[in-house]
Amino acid sequence: MSNLTRRSPRIDATPWLEALPAMTRLSFRGxxxxxxxxxxxxxxxxPTAACRANAVGPRAALWMGPDEHLLLAPLTxxxxxxxxxxxxxxxTPHSIVDIGHRQVAFLVKGPQAEWLLGTGCPLDLDLGAFPxxxxxxxxxxxxxxxxxxxxxxxxxxxxxxxFTPYVVDMLIDxxxxxxx
Amino acid sequence: MLxxxxxxxxxxxxxxxxxxxxxxxxxxxxxxxxxxxxLLQYLYLRDNTRGLFRERWRHVRGCGRFFNAIxxxxxxxxxxTYKVGERPDLPGVGA
Numbered sequence: 151m152s153n154l155t156r157r158s159p160r161i162d163a164t165p166w167l168e169a170l171p172a173m174t175r176l177s178f179r180g181x182x183x184x185x186x187x188x189x190x191x192x193x194x195x196x197p198t199a200a201c202r203a204n205a206v207g208p209r210a211a212l213w214m215g216p217d218e219h220l221l222l223a224p225l226t227x228x229x230x231x232x233x234x235x236x237x238x239x240x241x242t243p244h245s246i247v248d249i250g251h252r253q254v255a256f257l258v259k260g261p262q263a264e265w266l267l268g269t270g271c272p273l274d275l276d277l278g279a280f281p282x283x284x285x286x287x288x289x290x291x292x293x294x295x296x297x298x299x300x301x302x303x304x305x306x307x308x309x310x311x312x313f314t315p316y317v318v319d320m321l322i323d324x325x326x327x328x329x330x
Numbered sequence: 331m332l333x334x335x336x337x338x339x340x341x342x343x344x345x346x347x348x349x350x351x352x353x354x355x356x357x358x359x360x361x362x363x364x365x366x367x368x369l370l371q372y373l374y375l376r377d378n379t380r381g382l383f384r385e386r387w388r389h390v391r392g393c394g395r396f397f398n399a400i401x402x403x404x405x406x407x408x409x410x411t412y413k414v415g416e417r418p419d420l421p422g423v424g425a
Contacts, residue, residue, distance in 0.1 A: 200339050215393035216338050272343035289391050
């Protein structure tokens with residue numbers, strides 16, 4: 151568990167990045183009936199619009215695919231959430247996979263956040279094309295990332311644990327431009 | 331950069347996609363009575379179309395979905411993309 155909450159000194163030393171604590175991440179898959187039931191157990195509606203996220207307090211549901219959502223919640227909610235979802239879903243066919251240990255999250259923030267991500271992400275990150283509340287899987291350089299814009303100049307970025315040093319190093323490398 | 335229209339996510343950059351080969355290749359429904367020639371056709375033989383071609387793509391670094399596209403193999407121009415199970419007719423495009 152200790153390595154889950156370990157903070158990266160390189161992230162902390164970079165003003166444009168901020169490490170996020172370990173959290174509960176559930177990959178939820180199921181049809182419209184299951185999504186509606188899961189929303190009752192989770193307390194946050196699962197978005198039906200493509201590439202959109204709903205956040206209520208510390209919990210968030212991110213659209214990842216036509217039948218796939220990423221559910222984010224504080225680490226301490228893990229056990230209670232499991233029970234609540236099981237009760238709400240009952241016999242409705244669905245799949246829930248705990249991917250909390252697979253991914254690491256951090257924020258890319260500041261007025262240069264869009265530019266910084268643009269150094270390796272081929273998406274159009276302009277506020278008009280990628281508004282606040284939009285989320286998606288995409289790539290940064292050669293690594294797959296999850297990107298969620300939580301404010302005009304704040305991006306919630308998740309990547310697989312083993313890819314994190316690569317993504318962070320690439321971002322820090324790109325940020326040298328901002329230092330100079 | 332080549333921009334591909336995912337039927338689920340909208341216009342997205344090409345590095346998010348993976349090519350999936352010729353579309354609408356149906357697996358023989360009765361394996362027991364399938365001849366070697368039919369199996370050969372299904373497993374190995376693909377069209378090598380010059381021009382408009384129906385092919386599969388996967389939005390692997392996005393929603394993860396397979397979909398179909400009609401692409402011009404000489405110009406790389408995507409005429410249209412459509413979900414699995416659909417099959418829009420277009421003049422000049424083969425089956």
